Structure formats: structure tokens, C-alpha cells
Amino acid sequence: MVASVIDPVIGRNGVRIVVVTEITDVIATWLPVDELDTARARLPIVYVDVIPVRINELGEVVSVGLLLRARPDGSISRAVISGRVFYGERIRDALLRHIEKDLGPMALPQVPASPTPFTIAEYFPDVQVTGFHDPRQHAVSMVYVVPMTGDCAPSQNALDLVWLTPEEVVSENVRAEMTGGQDRLVRLALAHVGMLP
Numbered sequence: 001m002v003a004s005v006i007d008p009v010i011g012r013n014g015v016r017i018v019v020v021t022e023i024t025d026v027i028a029t030w031l032p033v034d035e036l037d038t039a040r041a042r043l044p045i046v047y048v049d050v051i052p053v054r055i056n057e058l059g060e061v062v063s064v065g066l067l068l069r070a071r072p073d074g075s076i077s078r079a080v081i082s083g084r085v086f087y088g089e090r091i092r093d094a095l096l097r098h099i100e101k102d103l104g105p106m107a108l109p110q111v112p113a114s115p116t117p118f119t120i121a122e123y124f125p126d127v128q129v130t131g132f133h134d135p136r137q138h139a140v141s142m143v144y145v146v147p148m149t150g151d152c153a154p155s156q157n158a159l160d161l162v163w164l165t166p167e168e169v170v171s172e173n174v175r176a177e178m179t180g181g182q183d184r185l186v187r188l189a190l191a192h193v194g195m196l197p
Helices: 035-043 090-101 172-176 182-192
Strands: 002-012 016-024 047-053 061-070 074-081 081-085 120-121 139-147 158-164
Touching: 035 182, 047 182, 061 182, 081 090, 090 139, 120 182, 139 182
Parallel strands: 047 139
Antiparallel strands: 002 016, 047 061, 047 081, 061 074, 061 158, 120 139
């Protein structure tokens, strides 16, 4: 993580000059595994979910990107981009970090300067609470639709990336490949942008 540091300097004639420099943050941004497990057992964890889309010249969604991921239990599923927000991290920075982690540095996401989620998803270990399920924890996730204009390629722990039309992404076959309620998130996203078939 890069942080800006303000370094005041006294220049000629006693004029105060402020120099802003970029430094690499060396403070740990997350918890060791045992402390994370304790936190997950006692606190909701903040996440972001991103539905990557391609849009046409009219701003209409023409395709939705889904990742193919290996889940902790060994199963494989289609998924949206998802990840934790670190302590001290701005939401916009968390969005950019997770998009780059999953789609690569050339995805060129169009994240607004002040992003606002289109919905909030609450994940619980008990699937009956909200329909959004995470067996590890209670997580509160801000959900965004983000247009991508660059070349996207699966990276990190994503096995594949497929772009589907709005009709394809809400089909029974694709919805059956998604877990944790993320198929509902995709439908909500398409409804939000006026493209639910």
C-alpha cells in the first residue's frame, strides 16, 4: 500500500514549503490467521463485491464477467469479484485492489472517484438468515457494478473468466454454478442498471 506523507520544509525567507512524497506502507494491513478466526467469530467483516461488466457506446451492459474459482471446501463455482476491506483502506482502493488481483493490471476499471454501492449484501453462516451465505463468518459487503474497458485475464486464485450476456448470466445453468447467493447479486445488479431480461 502506498501512502502520502506530508513533509514540511522551511524555504527561503522563512516561507513554509510542504512536500508530499509517496512511500510504501510497511504497517501490516490484516490479522494473523488465529486472530482473524477470533475476529470472524465475534465481529462482522467488511467486504466489497464487484460485478464486472462491459458496456456499449450507449452505456448499456452487454456482458457480465464471472470468475471460475476453487472454493475452500474443494468445490468449483462461478463468482463475482469479492474481498475484504483492510483496516485503514479506502473503499475505492479496496475495489481497485481486488479488481486488479482477480482481473489483472490491464482491466482498466471505471471506478468513480467517490463510489457508492448499489446494494449491501449481508452474508451469514446460516443460509436461512438472508440467503447470502458464507460458512466462515458474518460479512457485510458493499456491492458495485464496475465497467471494464481493458483486457481482463483471470489471475491469483481465479481459474477462468467468462463474459456472458445478461440473458446467459441469469440462465438456470449459470445460476446453478454460483454459490452463496451471488446469483441473486448478479440479478440485482442487472435490475439496477435496467438490463434484467
